[in-house]
Amino acid sequence: MQEIWSELQRLADLGTSCALCTIVSTQGSTPGKESMKMLVRADGSFVGTVGGGCLEAEVLEAALESMEDERPRRLAFALNERDYPDSGLVCGGRLEIFVDPQVEPRLFLFGGGHISAALAALAKSVGFHVTVADDREAFATPEKHPFANRVLCMEFADAVRASAESFGPGDDAAQRYYVVCTRGHHDDELIVRELNDALGGRIPKYLGMVGSRAKRATLWKSLEATGVSTAFLDGVQSPMGMDIGARTHEEIAVSVVAELIRVRRGR
Numbered sequence: 001m002q003e004i005w006s007e008l009q010r011l012a013d014l015g016t017s018c019a020l021c022t023i024v025s026t027q028g029s030t031p032g033k034e035s036m037k038m039l040v041r042a043d044g045s046f047v048g049t050v051g052g053g054c055l056e057a058e059v060l061e062a063a064l065e066s067m068e069d070e071r072p073r074r075l076a077f078a079l080n081e082r083d084y085p086d087s088g089l090v091c092g093g094r095l096e097i098f099v100d101p102q103v104e105p106r107l108f109l110f111g112g113g114h115i116s117a118a119l120a121a122l123a124k125s126v127g128f129h130v131t132v133a134d135d136r137e138a139f140a141t142p143e144k145h146p147f148a149n150r151v152l153c154m155e156f157a158d159a160v161r162a163s164a165e166s167f168g169p170g171d172d173a174a175q176r177y178y179v180v181c182t183r184g185h186h187d188d189e190l191i192v193r194e195l196n197d198a199l200g201g202r203i204p205k206y207l208g209m210v211g212s213r214a215k216r217a218t219l220w221k222s223l224e225a226t227g228v229s230t231a232f233l234d235g236v237q238s239p240m241g242m243d244i245g246a247r248t249h250e251e252i253a254v255s256v257v258a259e260l261i262r263v264r265r266g267r
Contacts, residue, residue: 021040021063106175107130109148111139121146140152177260188211
């Protein structure tokens, strides 16, 4: 059991998704007993057991699905040959397993200015693991971004690569959230191009860029000319955030985080 708790803590420190599967009730003869646990990682590997065999394979599949939609599941099994004709099961017992996804969505903010500071604070409060990156020392400090989990001071191209490398095995581009809000068009364009390369053209869960429609039109022509696909650019939210008439940095943060939540919850 200690191995499961240690691995759960390790994955939490990495910000890597997992699902804890626990036998919560049993009736009759069952291979797994009440309170037995299995911790499933995002890549499908696992620690522990809930009884093995075909039952465990179904639990594994449910755990991966629960990490995808962030919804817990309660699974009921009747262990007999009728329900599992190819398994040879003759236990005859019943059990229930609770699958509890442990998902902390990862948000990367490129640019350490006022918008990022407001975004980091609000996004953290609603459950995001937040990383802020800027190439200026004065804008990439824990003091300026006290709510961020990580603050990176490096060239933006290096920060993009670091964001891609920071995910563990099994993490997919479709579970990543990016916001591009640097001090200028040049850096915004560079980051979008680098993200396209780092993600291999895969569309992340969310990619937003601050700016007007005119800015978007100008940058998109340049990015397409350098080989960034139209499909990738179509996945960029710009202007970003829900249209609530936001004016201040804090109001912009509310509009963007509202959009992040809408995307996360599939609305």
